[in-house]
Amino acid sequence: MPGLDRQNDGEHGHDLKLENREGLFICNGCKELGFGNCYKCPRVGFCNYVLHVGRISEGRTPLSNPLFKNCKFQFYQKNPLTVAPACRICALDIQGRMYHCSKRKYSLHPYCATLHTTITLPGSDMKIKLRRGTKFNFFKSKCLKCGKRNRSSGNVQCLSYVSSDDNLCYHVACMKEACRDNFVRGYFRPGILSNERSKFLALKNLAPKVELSSVGRTSEVLLIRFLKLVVFAILGVPFDLIAPLFQPSGS
Secondary structure (H helix, E strand, O other): OOOOOEEOOOOOOOOEEEEEEEEEEEOOOOOOEEEEEEEEOOOOOOOOOEEEOHHHHOOOOOEEEOOEEEEEEEEEOOOOOOOOOEOOOOOOEOOOOEEEEOOOOEEEOOOHHHOOOEEEOOOOOOEEEEEOOEOOEOOOOOEOOOOOOOOEEOOEEOOEEEEOOOOOEEEHHHHHHHHHHHHHOOOOOOOHHHOHHHHHHHHHHHOOOOOHHHOOHHHHHHHHHHHHHHHHHHHOOOHHHHHHHHOOOOO
16 A cells, blocks of 8 residues: 555556655646646656646545635546536646536636635735636736736636736736746746846746836836736745746846
8 A cells, every 4th residue: 555655646557756846847637837746756767757746635525616606626537528628717728637517517727726816925015816807897907928908718718816906917827828938948947047147038938018127116026026926826836946036136
């Protein structure tokens, strides 16, 4: 019987070993970015299979989500539908394991299903909330990544993280794409961001619609705090891993 440090998810042929990884990884179960504790195949050099820790233990109890009233989401290791559905939070297609509510026909990425609806940065009064824009309640601001207020896939609208003053907005899908892009480029790996050029490019990728040098010092600090919160919300990455990215140049 596997111990707590070894598990088998029923899909992979080898027992998986619990380990703590520095930096990010792509989960073989949900196909999403992950960080830190994970279950990984110990056959180093032969197999790179890795899972979020939660992807093994999920599924025993239906999940409730405050954003979707009257929904009970059941965890599925394999898509029970005939097509790849769009996640009701990020509006991106679900390529791996998923949560699905058979009553409302809603589907969620496993990680999207557990996103915090409200986050506050320690030592700051800034707060961000996960919100859905409607035709009666448009956001004042446009997404810092794509420059649009709304982003959707078919009839599924992407949710956004919005600052408490409603002046800063970032689509969940856009941040997921930006984080994956920065991961592929190597910017979200330990030790990489000590290079000022890499730091500039990583920030530019997160907020391409903003010229940091032109927004003013106060506005830049608020923008950095907002980006830091959204990156943390999407990745769950400890602040110290990506802290160098958010340190003003010359500090």
